[in-house]
Amino acid sequence: MFKLIWILLLTTNAFAFDIKKPITLDIGLGTWLENYGQTQATRDGETNGFEFNPYLSLATQYNLYKDSILIPEAGYIFQRTSESISRNQFFLRADIAYPLNKYLRVRLGSSFMVLMTSGEGGEDTLDNGDSTETYYIPDERKTAYNQTLDLALEALVDKMSYKLQGYIYSFNEEDDRMYSLSLSINYMIPFREIVK
Amino acid sequence: MIKIISLTLILVSLPSYAFRLNTNTGASFNDKEVKIYITSNSTCTNAGISKEDLLDIAVSGAKKFWNKVPTSNLRLKRGGIYNTSDTKFLTEKLCAKDDETTCPTATSVPTVNDIVIACNNDTTDNFPSNVFLAISAPTKVSGKSIKGSVVLINDTATSTFGNLSRSEMESVLAHEIGHAVGLGHSNKDEALMYYENSDSMKRLSQDDINGITYLYPNKMNGCAPLAGLFGGTMVLKTNNKTQSNNKFNFPLSLLFGFIMSLLVIFIVRNLFLSSHTLLRILQAKLFPVQ
Structure with missing residues (x-):
């Protein structure tokens, strides 16, 4: 009886035999260009340009269909913290990648962005014309959630990849559509090297 | 590094x-x-x-x-x-x-x-x-x-x-x-x-x-990936006004849901793989080939 159950279990599992194992585990480091070229950066009207806002990501690659690859990814964007206010931003995302040739591939996907803003509370006195006024520092954590449509071009060189990715917020609403960019270097570790 | x-x-x-x-x-x-x-x-x-x-x-x-x-x-x-x-x-x-x-x-x-x-x-x-x-x-x-x-x-x-x-x-x-x-x-x-x-x-x-x-943080009416995963049904049930105020993109939700669905399938299948490997190891130990 015990052997019969055992065989049944193995048979059930056998149906899952054409499993796609991950090809690689990718570790990425890059810069996050939030709302690139779309926010006021100086009083003279210049917009924000390139700056280094580091982010880290972890991804895996699975063969999907023919040459296409599924790439789920999780990342954390290091945020600058100052003057009693801090932000934390991370994302869960997935792409489908399609190779253009041996060295280049395009990626289409979507991200689930989580942005947490919090403050220490308290008061601050700031200019108000010819006098000063008391204003208040946030004292709780609030979280904003967004979905983005993502497009990327990625260059592959050996175990490294160099990726330029765009994240379109409100892609179907022209009024408040904005985009962020990321530039990253990814190190792709073949999965068979990890699981020997 | x-x-x-x-x-x-x-x-x-x-x-x-x-x-x-x-x-x-x-x-x-x-x-x-x-x-x-x-x-x-x-x-x-x-x-x-x-x-x-x-x-x-x-x-x-x-x-x-x-x-x-x-x-x-x-x-x-x-x-x-x-x-x-x-x-x-x-x-x-x-x-x-x-x-x-x-x-x-x-x-x-x-x-x-x-x-x-x-x-x-x-x-x-x-x-x-x-x-x-x-x-x-x-x-x-x-x-x-x-x-x-x-x-x-x-x-x-x-x-x-x-x-x-x-x-x-x-x-x-x-x-x-x-x-x-x-x-x-x-x-x-x-x-x-x-x-x-x-x-x-x-x-x-x-x-x-x-x-x-x-x-005024954007909230997306709950969990967007899940909404996408289940074909956007959660989105359809939400109040129209709230939906329009929160930037929840129905087509994007479906795309994201589709990709996430693939991911879930892969995870489930890999769990099967792991359990199968484990079972084979156990089998080899419990029922060694004579």
Whole structure:
């Protein structure tokens, strides 16, 4: 009886035999260009340009269909913290990648962005014309959630990849559509090297 | 690698955020669709603009700046004319809700719902000099909820409001509307919420975006990936108004859901693989081949 159950279990599992194992585990480091070229950066009207806002990501690659690859990814964007206010931003995302040739591939996907803003509370006195006024520092954590449509071009060189990715917020609403960019270097570790 | 991490940590500590709030409770409008009105008795003669034009510019400024933030669900809309014959809007002091001891209701601008603009000529408290183009404050606040705010335009004899270009008027009114929805001043001089007006103010700074996102964070009505995963059914069940205020993209939700579904399938299949391998190992140990 015990052997019969055992065989049944193995048979059930056998149906899952054409499993796609991950090809690689990718570790990425890059810069996050939030709302690139779309926010006021100086009083003279210049917009924000390139700056280094580091982010880290972890991804895996699975063969999907023919040459296409599924790439789920999780990342954390290091945020600058100052003057009693801090932000934390991370994302869960997935792409489908399609190779253009041996060295280049395009990626289409979507991200689930989580942005947490919090403050220490308290008061601050700031200019108000010819006098000063008391204003208040946030004292709780609030979280904003967004979905983005993502497009990327990625260059592959050996175990490294160099990726330029765009994240379109409100892609179907022209009024408040904005985009962020990321530039990253990814190190792709073949999965068979990890699981020997 | 150590150098890269060290550089990262150094850069992370650079200062960047400075927005402040207008109320000590961090109050904001509960309804994320806030309408902008102008009082019917505003003539704005000294300000040099008709009330219809003033409302047009205020709405245009609100849309140009505050409605363009995808991480915020605040939606400012045209309300129209606010019918009133109360002359206190035109002549009395603007009082914030937490200043009631020095601002008795009988001699101050009345409280309102939503955002109401008026042209005001009080030179004692509101506009002691023409340095001030406009002032604003939430006048009706309950805990963390703003019920209504008033924006007053300098309509005194020395007002220079009418000398501004349309673009400057938009940014001035958008700044005041920023106060009306709960933001205080920022010490970043590139910010719209900086105390001083600039004729080069064309868009929000990142600090303004952070502030409005804090007060009105986009919520997407729950868990978007799950909604997408189940074919968007959760989205279809949500209230239309809330759905339109929160930036939930149905097609994007489906795309994301599709990709996430693939991911779940892969995870489940890999769990099968793991269990199968485990079973094979156990089998080899329990039932060794003779």
